[in-house]
Amino acid sequence: MSAIQVIYLLVTAATLLCGYGVVASSRLMHSALWLGATFVGMAAIFVLLDADFLAAAQILIYVGAITTMILFGIMLSDIRDLRPEPGAPVWTRLLRLVLSPRRGLLPLLAAVGFTAALWVVTARTPWPAEPAAAPDNVTASIGDVMFSQYVLPFEIASVLLLVALVGAIVLAMREEVRSR
């Protein structure tokens, strides 16, 4: 096993642990911080896959913007996670979770089943074991293709961001301001 494989396994394990923290953490704020850590781990995986530009975009957009926005939203709105009976012992809560079909068993079965199906399908297909030699300038070729072949989607994406910005402002404005 080469050094990069060991690094990949370590980074992946850290990322998946952080992802587990997002779903399983009992406090909403911790969950959001775990989400930020997961995004950083994904950026590291992108670097290992020779996608430097995407790693930078991941840090800027996901860690810098989305995580901050979620934290800001949580703090601004005083949204809480209302957990039923936090004092109950762990095994009671686990049993209740497994026994409730809507909130425990069915989502678990769906998620595990889907993951297993994905895993089986991808494991059975013969994939190239190692990537070909990395192209020398990925960022430049992204720019080339983005601004020639994908100009229209690029412009549509900018319009989408503008619309989302205006929509979010209009939605989040206070009622008094709107009715004045």
Added chain:
Amino acid sequence: MPLHWVLATSALLFGLGLYGALALHNAVRILMSIELMLNSVNLNLVAFSRYLHPDQPKGLIMAIFIMTVAAAEAAVGLAIFLIIARNRTDVDVDKIHLLKG
């Protein structure tokens, strides 16, 4: 590393996000789970682009567009949760039925 590994990582992350989106009560947590799923999709796109078509960065461009859409979705979603949380104390998806006839 083999492509299997990257795809397995992506599958596990997607499973986590899927479980979160289906099982959790809080709308903000569901939003975070959706972000996890979008991230795993991005990882798939990057891996396929790198291993199968290293000369064409189309998968990377698609991942950038997914990031854009995720940012827009998070902004609008959080604004909606904000006004819902302003009118009631929590954003439990089981109790939100504003559109119910």
